[in-house]
Amino acid sequence: MSDQRPLAIDLDALGDTRRLWADWVASAGPVLGIDGDSLPADRAAAAERLDSDGAGNWRVLLERFCEDRAPVYLRRDAVVSAALRSLSGEGRRLGIFTDAPEPLARVALSQLGAERRVDAVETGGSALARLVERLGGEALVVRTRDELHAAVDGS
Helix, strand or coil, X not given: CCCCCCEEEEHHHHCCCHHHHHHHHHHHHHHHCCCXXXXXXXXXXXXXXXXXCCXXXXXXXXXXXXXXXXXXXXXXXXXXXXXXXXXXXXXXXXXXXXXXXXXXXXXXXXXXXXXXXXXXXXXXXXXXXXXXXXXXXXXXXXXXXXXHHHHHHCC
């Protein structure tokens, strides 16, 4: 019998979103009056800093930037798409977690063609813990593409 546990999948296992975030920070820094180099590397902590520093409509700016540029940074991968299709076809619940802010995650999932296969998405600080709680404590955590493929193979 194959493993039927739900999967908590790191968004970056589907497509690397870190360059998109870094380029947005560099682009938005002058507009928002922030020094992007001073933001924490952890995107959840960076979002908290942007909120506390009064960076205004930074989430709207992030969403627009991502919508405009996601096709350059994120490409659908046939192997990843097939893995998600196979797993969801088996009736496995799939969740995505990321430290990235919600607008970036939503746009990335859409660009990668994964949004319709996903049952739950958690973003920001403690995203993994919240997702595992939503999916059930027995969820298998997948952080890499290799681990995603292993979940399909049942290993």
